[in-house]
Amino acid sequence: MTENIINILKRNNITVTIIARESGLDVAQVNQVIKRPVATWSVHLLNAVAYALDERPGELLDQIQAFPFELHxxxxxxxxxxxxxxxxxxxxxxxxxxxxxxxxxxxxxxxxxxxxxxxxxxxxxxxxxxxxxxxxxxxx
Structure with a gap:
């Protein structure tokens, strides 16, 4: 089940300012990017968000991006x-x-x-x- 990144950040008391500080990006830029689909994010931003949440980037992706399961x-x-x-x-x-x-x-x-x-x-x-x-x- 996927979750909205905004909800995850709110639940963890993480602000866009914190992510911007972690990533070295502008607050407005981070705010704009996190509203877009995760597939458009840079690895740099994904890493910054994951770091702010104290999670591994792959674990964060599992939460916010749906990967349909198929047995091959x-x-x-x-x-x-x-x-x-x-x-x-x-x-x-x-x-x-x-x-x-x-x-x-x-x-x-x-x-x-x-x-x-x-x-x-x-x-x-x-x-x-x-x-x-x-x-x-x-x-x-």
């Missing part, structure tokens, strides 16, 4: 979210688990698919613990 699988190339698997058996095993959880509302990142791939190809207690954290029962 390719049975011929053995890929899930563009992560290639070494064998059809491991690919099918992970694909089944991923698709089942996507139906439940999970939106896996490429990083999470890589984690599942590593666990399926080379089981490791640390990786299995992380997977349990991702897929664990929320009632625990």
């Amino acid at each position: 699988t390719d049975d011929d190339a053995l890929t899930i979210q563009r992560v290639q698997f070494s064998t059809a058996a491991v690919y099918q095993q992970v694909r089944f688990a991923v698709e089942s959880n996507v139906l439940e509302g999970w939106k896996p990142t490429t990083k999470e698919i890589r984690l599942l791939k590593a666990a399926a190809e080379r089981p490791d207690d640390e990786i299995l613990t992380e997977i349990e954290r991702l897929f664990g029962d929320e009632n625990d």
Whole structure:
């Protein structure tokens, strides 16, 4: 769910003046830019806003810009979210688990698919613990 940057700034008591000071930009310029779509912002401004909010720029983008989720699988190339698997058996095993959880509302990142791939190809207690954290029962 995306949020309006103005609302985020108000909720956090961050003013355009603070962002301007952080970025070295003019207050009027910052005020004008933050009212435009985030796709038109400079990286410099995005970094300044994120810094003022004490967030990473990517985390801020996740809040203010909608990225529709789409599960990408390719049975011929053995890929899930563009992560290639070494064998059809491991690919099918992970694909089944991923698709089942996507139906439940999970939106896996490429990083999470890589984690599942590593666990399926080379089981490791640390990786299995992380997977349990991702897929664990929320009632625990």
